[in-house]
Amino acid sequence: MKETPLTEQVARSFLLGEVDPAQRQVIESLFLTDPEARETILIVEDILLEEYLEGTLASSEAQKFLERYASNPKERTRLRITQSIREYAIENATLISRPISVLEKLRLVLPGWSVKQRIGLPVLASIVIVLIIFGVWFMLRTNQRVREDNQQASIERQLAELNSPSSLSASPPQMFSTTLPPISVRSVQSSSAIILQSSARLVELRLLWAQREEYPAYHAELSRVEGTNPFLLPPLHLEKGQGSRLVRLRIPADLLPAGLYRIRLRGIARDNAPSPAEEYDFRVTRQ
Amino acid sequence: MPKTPPRLPERFDELLSWLDEDPAQAATVYLEIRNSLVKIFGWNHCTDREGLTDEVFDRVARKLPSLKESFKGDPKLYFYGVANNLVKESRKAATLRVPLDGIDCPSDSSLAEEQDTREMRSVCLERCLKALSPEKRDLILSYYAKEGREKIIHRAEMARSLGVSIRTLRVRMLRLRGGLEDCIERCLGEKR
Numbered sequence: 393m394k395e396t397p398l399t400e401q402v403a404r405s406f407l408l409g410e411v412d413p414a415q416r417q418v419i420e421s422l423f424l425t426d427p428e429a430r431e432t433i434l435i436v437e438d439i440l441l442e443e444y445l446e447g448t449l450a451s452s453e454a455q456k457f458l459e460r461y462a463s464n465p466k467e468r469t470r471l472r473i474t475q476s477i478r479e480y481a482i483e484n485a486t487l488i489s490r491p492i493s494v495l496e497k498l499r500l501v502l503p504g505w506s507v508k509q510r511i512g513l514p515v516l517a518s519i520v521i522v523l524i525i526f527g528v529w530f531m532l533r534t535n536q537r538v539r540e541d542n543q544q545a546s547i548e549r550q551l552a553e554l555n556s557p558s559s560l561s562a563s564p565p566q567m568f569s570t571t572l573p574p575i576s577v578r579s580v581q582s583s584s585a586i587i588l589q590s591s592a593r594l595v596e597l598r599l600l601w602a603q604r605e606e607y608p609a610y611h612a613e614l615s616r617v618e619g620t621n622p623f624l625l626p627p628l629h630l631e632k633g634q635g636s637r638l639v640r641l642r643i644p645a646d647l648l649p650a651g652l653y654r655i656r657l658r659g660i661a662r663d664n665a666p667s668p669a670e671e672y673d674f675r676v677t678r679q
Numbered sequence: 680m681p682k683t684p685p686r687l688p689e690r691f692d693e694l695l696s697w698l699d700e701d702p703a704q705a706a707t708v709y710l711e712i713r714n715s716l717v718k719i720f721g722w723n724h725c726t727d728r729e730g731l732t733d734e735v736f737d738r739v740a741r742k743l744p745s746l747k748e749s750f751k752g753d754p755k756l757y758f759y760g761v762a763n764n765l766v767k768e769s770r771k772a773a774t775l776r777v778p779l780d781g782i783d784c785p786s787d788s789s790l791a792e793e794q795d796t797r798e799m800r801s802v803c804l805e806r807c808l809k810a811l812s813p814e815k816r817d818l819i820l821s822y823y824a825k826e827g828r829e830k831i832i833h834r835a836e837m838a839r840s841l842g843v844s845i846r847t848l849r850v851r852m853l854r855l856r857g858g859l860e861d862c863i864e865r866c867l868g869e870k871r
Binding site: 407409417420421423424425430431434435438446448459460463464467469470472473474476477478480481482484 | 712715716718719721722724726753755756758759763797800801804805808819820821822823824825826827846849850853856859860863864867
């Protein structure tokens with residue numbers, strides 16, 4: 393008779409009246425003859441009873457359960473007695489227990505999972521959490537880089553407009569002008585100082601060109617010495633007058649917070665070959 | 680011993696000896712079969728389970744002389760065969776069963792009884808709990824103290840404390856609760 397052990401799932405179906413008559417007879421005879429099957433059926437019956445009393449039984453199962461276990465007054469009394477015991481226990485019990493490990497708790501709440509799966513679950517969860525954290529970090533970093541690139545492009549566009557030949561010919565108000573010699577010819581050690589009033593809107597730097605060669609265009613890079621990305625400035629042109637040769641560069645004052653700056657200026661030949669760079673340092677102080 | 684011996688008393692000892700040569704063991708087997716048959720009749724929606732169980736023992740007792748000669752195998756299976764026939768008969772007769780459609784299933788609200796019955800049950804419960812040893816009382820109350828997921832973990836902790844498997848603990852608690860329920864049922868009967 394006993395070919396395969398009676399599983400709790402089959403026992404549950406049997407107790408809810410979900411098996412065919414032939415299967416019912418096999419299980420009922422096992423209930424009489426096989427102590428293990430008997431124990432399984434009684435345990436599953438008890439589980440069903442608890443689920444019913446806790447209200448966790450699905451409504452269709454609850455209906456089947458009632459048909460089997462509350463069909464007469466005696467059974468209903470028994471059901472109420474069981475309920476009373478549970479209610480009394482919940483109110484009055486002194487707990488008898490000893491804590492169990494997290495792994496065992498996992499085994500209990502995931503009864504259908506194999507040991508490998510249960511051990512794998514926390515590992516998998518950790519990997520997923522790490523991936524999510526990395527994903528969020530990567531997204532924020534990418535967004536920040538895109539934001540910075542956009543900001544830089546916007547500033548470079550603004551610099552291009554300010555330094556176009558037509559703009560350079562105008563003399564806007566609230567502009568601070570200063571002439572900077574290149575480091576290569578400067579005799580003093582300290583950087584040129586620019587003291588900016590809060591009212592200043594624009595700074596015009598007159599970069600003296602000390603090299604003998606002259607070029608059709610000049611490229612400049614402005615960077616803060618403390619280390620931010622350099623701004624690529626638009627092509628500039630050499631201006632001559634009163635015995636000096638210089639390249640004018642206009643920068644919005646709000647792009648120059650207090651600090652030390654460096655400009656690298658190169659002449660660009662017709663064949664696009666760059667000249668050696670001239671460097672200009674200046675320190676901005678805010679008032 | 681037996682709750683209701685067969686209605687053929689002269690055959691009862693004979694029936695016990697057929698179940699097991701050892702009288703004590705035979706009595707245990709008899710009760711086991713009896714309780715199992717009551718359950719089986721219950722699962723088959725038979726209202727008079729005790730009466731049908733008596734009928735099974737009567738029928739087997741009647742056939743006992745020939746059975747002892749001819750039947751080979753576990754006597755429990757023979758009892759089941761007789762019980763199964765009785766289930767079929769009662770279904771045909773439709774008098775020993777409650778039709779599924781007509782079953783008086785209590786709604787959730789009907790489980791909330793009148794206050795006096797509830798009070799009676801409470802008095803009986805306390806009385807029966809006092810009749811248990813302190814260890815058993817603490818054990819059963821602790822076992823039923825939690826619900827849901829907490830219950831699963833708490834029972835595992837209990838099983839570990841007692842050094843038994845969860846299955847063993849559950850079976851032990853089933854027996855303990857069964858005894859307690861019997862006691863409460865008797866107590867309620869006395870009070871009505």
